[in-house]
Amino acid sequence: MTRKITVGIKDIGRAVGVSMMTVSRALRGVEGVSPAMRAEILRMAEVMDYRPNRTARSLASARSSLIGISIPTLFSDVFPEILDGMRATLSHAGFDTVIDTTDYDRTREAAWVERMLDWNAAGLVLSGIDHAPEMRDHLRSLQIPTLEIWDVCDDPIDICVGVDHHAAGEMLGRHLQACGYRRPAFVSVPEGRDRRADKRLAGLRASFATAGVAEMVVERVDRRAAFVAGAVGTEALLKRPGPRPDVIAYLNDHMAFGGLSVCERLALPVPQAVGIAGFNGLELNTVLPRPITTVRTPLNAMGVTGARNLVARMNGAVVARSIVLPTRLQEGDTTCVVGVSAAPQGE
Amino acid sequence: MTRKITVGIKDIGRAVGVSMMTVSRALRGVEGVSPAMRAEILRMAEVMDYRPNRTARSLASARSSLIGISIPTLFSDVFPEILDGMRATLSHAGFDTVIDTTDYDRTREAAWVERMLDWNAAGLVLSGIDHAPEMRDHLRSLQIPTLEIWDVCDDPIDICVGVDHHAAGEMLGRHLQACGYRRPAFVSVPEGRDRRADKRLAGLRASFATAGVAEMVVERVDRRAAFVAGAVGTEALLKRPGPRPDVIAYLNDHMAFGGLSVCERLALPVPQAVGIAGFNGLELNTVLPRPITTVRTPLNAMGVTGARNLVARMNGAVVARSIVLPTRLQEGDTTCVVGVSAAPQGE
DNA sequence: AAAATCAACGTTAGCGCTAACGCTGCCTCG
DNA sequence: CGAGGCAGCGTTAGCGCTAACGTTGATTTT
Numbered sequence: 219m220t221r222k223i224t225v226g227i228k229d230i231g232r233a234v235g236v237s238m239m240t241v242s243r244a245l246r247g248v249e250g251v252s253p254a255m256r257a258e259i260l261r262m263a264e265v266m267d268y269r270p271n272r273t274a275r276s277l278a279s280a281r282s283s284l285i286g287i288s289i290p291t292l293f294s295d296v297f298p299e300i301l302d303g304m305r306a307t308l309s310h311a312g313f314d315t316v317i318d319t320t321d322y323d324r325t326r327e328a329a330w331v332e333r334m335l336d337w338n339a340a341g342l343v344l345s346g347i348d349h350a351p352e353m354r355d356h357l358r359s360l361q362i363p364t365l366e367i368w369d370v371c372d373d374p375i376d377i378c379v380g381v382d383h384h385a386a387g388e389m390l391g392r393h394l395q396a397c398g399y400r401r402p403a404f405v406s407v408p409e410g411r412d413r414r415a416d417k418r419l420a421g422l423r424a425s426f427a428t429a430g431v432a433e434m435v436v437e438r439v440d441r442r443a444a445f446v447a448g449a450v451g452t453e454a455l456l457k458r459p460g461p462r463p464d465v466i467a468y469l470n471d472h473m474a475f476g477g478l479s480v481c482e483r484l485a486l487p488v489p490q491a492v493g494i495a496g497f498n499g500l501e502l503n504t505v506l507p508r509p510i511t512t513v514r515t516p517l518n519a520m521g522v523t524g525a526r527n528l529v530a531r532m533n534g535a536v537v538a539r540s541i542v543l544p545t546r547l548q549e550g551d552t553t554c555v556v557g558v559s560a561a562p563q564g565e
Numbered sequence: 566m567t568r569k570i571t572v573g574i575k576d577i578g579r580a581v582g583v584s585m586m587t588v589s590r591a592l593r594g595v596e597g598v599s600p601a602m603r604a605e606i607l608r609m610a611e612v613m614d615y616r617p618n619r620t621a622r623s624l625a626s627a628r629s630s631l632i633g634i635s636i637p638t639l640f641s642d643v644f645p646e647i648l649d650g651m652r653a654t655l656s657h658a659g660f661d662t663v664i665d666t667t668d669y670d671r672t673r674e675a676a677w678v679e680r681m682l683d684w685n686a687a688g689l690v691l692s693g694i695d696h697a698p699e700m701r702d703h704l705r706s707l708q709i710p711t712l713e714i715w716d717v718c719d720d721p722i723d724i725c726v727g728v729d730h731h732a733a734g735e736m737l738g739r740h741l742q743a744c745g746y747r748r749p750a751f752v753s754v755p756e757g758r759d760r761r762a763d764k765r766l767a768g769l770r771a772s773f774a775t776a777g778v779a780e781m782v783v784e785r786v787d788r789r790a791a792f793v794a795g796a797v798g799t800e801a802l803l804k805r806p807g808p809r810p811d812v813i814a815y816l817n818d819h820m821a822f823g824g825l826s827v828c829e830r831l832a833l834p835v836p837q838a839v840g841i842a843g844f845n846g847l848e849l850n851t852v853l854p855r856p857i858t859t860v861r862t863p864l865n866a867m868g869v870t871g872a873r874n875l876v877a878r879m880n881g882a883v884v885a886r887s888i889v890l891p892t893r894l895q896e897g898d899t900t901c902v903v904g905v906s907a908a909p910q911g912e
Numbered sequence: 913a914a915a916a917t918c919a920a921c922g923t924t925a926g927c928g929c930t931a932a933c934g935c936t937g938c939c940t941c942g
Numbered sequence: 943c944g945a946g947g948c949a950g951c952g953t954t955a956g957c958g959c960t961a962a963c964g965t966t967g968a969t970t971t972t
Binding site: 224226227228238239242243246270271273274275276277278279280 | 927928929930931
């Protein structure tokens with residue numbers, strides 16, 4: 219009648235005839251074991267169906283193999299796509315990922331980060347670069363490998379990989395101006411919720427301001443489902459007094475599509491009477507009856523690059539602090555050259 | 566110059582003047598500490614900014630506060646919605662969730678479960694009821710709290726919460742027959758990939774068979790984006806030789822919408838010439854120009870119920886082994902009563 | 913009033929693993 | 943040929959916490 223139910227490295231050591239330290243070294247792949255002995259130990263571990271106790275390993279080494287990943291929401295094509303890009307790299311490097319959704323709440327994010335630190339997390343991935351200041355300081359002083367993803371800045375907590383949202387907004391703005399649109403509007407979520415969207419809006423606004431268009435109507439909707447939010451926001455926007463916008467940009471493609479469906483229902487000619495532009499260039503666009511003009515962002519590549527850099531960083535390598543990935547304007551059927559002078563005025 | 570960088574329960578004990586065991590008890594909320602002393606310890610822990618070391622706790626108690634959640638994919642509205650339902654309950658109960666996506670690969674799921682066991686996971690959540698047999702046996706022998714969610718059966722590994730997919734398929738079938746449709750088709754992903762979808766198809770088929778319709782064309786597409794898959798599948802389906810189907814059911818609403826857009830492009834009158842039906846009753850439907858006939862599933866409630874039961878189960882309570890949540894047929898604009906006799910023949 | 917009970921703490925012994933040294937014998941090299 | 947170097951292994955001492963028993967003094971029971 220055996221006492222122990224699980225086999226530990228001590229058991230393997232006894233079976234092979236070495237100390238548990240040698241087994242530990244062999245299993246972890248650190249040096250100090252002859253190739254022959256290592257093979258023998260690995261074989262025995264396999265035979266005995268050894269399973270490492272990760273909590274014990276974490277406690278003894280003061281470092282776990284957990285990576286905490288914080289994202290605002292799962293209800294978006296952005297974060298699942300980024301996550302998907304990171305998954306393979308991370309799991310292949312032997313890490314387990316603890317995912318948290320913050321609903322765009324900084325306080326919740328900070329609290330969750332503390333919890334991950336209680337786990338001796340090997341690294342952290344945070345969405346965007348806008349975080350609670352105390353958390354930033356804490357992470358920095360702890361020197362824990364931290365990847366900020368999706369947005370970039372010159373002074374990340376540790377490292378970052380993303381796109382320049384302001385520049386992307388400007389790029390879209392230049393395109394819309396080149397088309398001849400002059401009365402832009404923007405449909406988004408409540409201010410401060412999605413800070414990347416706010417930056418894109420700022421870029422768009424700056425671009426139009428350069429061309430002498432200072433006015434920009436912004437409609438903000440608080441609905442979770444993006445299709446619905448886009449539709450509701452567009453309806454509200456079109457009901458407003460004053461001149462009707464001639465082009466509407468949206469937080470993302472899903473919302474743009476919601477807006478497009480409203481325009482069609484109201485028999486508003488798109489893109490002649492009103493242009494529609496989205497953001498993110500989702501696969502959605504490839505099947506829609508009319509592809510939406512959008513800005514393509516390399517989400518999956520962002521995940522891959524980010525994960526690679528984070529892993530390298532955790533292995534002590536020196537990596538680029540900030541990586542900016544390019545975005546690309548993708549013209550669809552929802553914008554076109556309209557009546558007004560097509561040449562942009564400013565530089 | 567202080568040596569220790571982190572404060573442990575020993576430090577709190579010293580500060581308050583009690584043993585570390587009393588501190589441990591006070592912090593965990595177990596009995597054996599006077600209310601006054603407990604308050605004092607809690608206050609001191611707050612003051613000293615104590616943070617529990619979760620790896621040490623897990624090692625000593627042979628049980629961690631990690632819950633492993635395995636889902637096939639994040640690219641679906643189903644699993645994020647279920648996850649969202651579970652999140653609050655689980656985090657409120659003090660658990661951290663490790664999420665893994667399996668891409669409908671049983672082997673990968675089994676390997677990942679083993680890894681979670683290496684973490685002394687407090688519990689597991691698996692999607693569906695179809696798993697690697699060895700894994701089932703292993704989990705059962707370990708007696709680890711396991712929730713199977715989204716699909717149900719009489720003999721779950723431990724407990725399950727979900728809907729009856731076969732019955733849902735039958736319900737949809739009865740409705741389509743009542744409408745008068747007689748040449749049904751189904752667009753789905755490759756067989757065996759999404760086993761719930763296969764069950765819905767089986768239910769649909771059984772229902773039509775009862776009414777004397779044995780033939781059912783099934784088109785299977787292997788594309789990740791559901792919109793695209795629906796569109797591509799529908800195109801392929803309509804190009805087939807033989808009589809054209811008079812109603813097409815899809816794996817989910819997104820695919821149905823992709824199919825609908827193809828029909829519109831081909832100027833096929835929906836729902837007169839061809840009916841369209843989806844599955845899941847997503848919020849998407851509330852904004853589409855034409856709502857799709859679908860089957861509503863209580864995804865969020867499923868997550869909430871599942872999480873509650875799992876937590877209760879982990880606390881040693883006795884809970885229902887199997888909970889079946891109701892589905893509801895939601896009629897949209899994409900099906901209607903057509904020419905043929907509208908009365909269903911069978912019972 | 914002696915015994916039994918019990919709340920409220922303390923002591924001891926690990927959980928399974930790893931970091932940091934120690935030790936050995938063989939090889940190299942001036 | 944002896945000192946030094948080094949690969950290859952062993953020993954020791956915890957990591958921070960908790961389970962399982964003590965221990966003590968006060969309260970209750972018969």
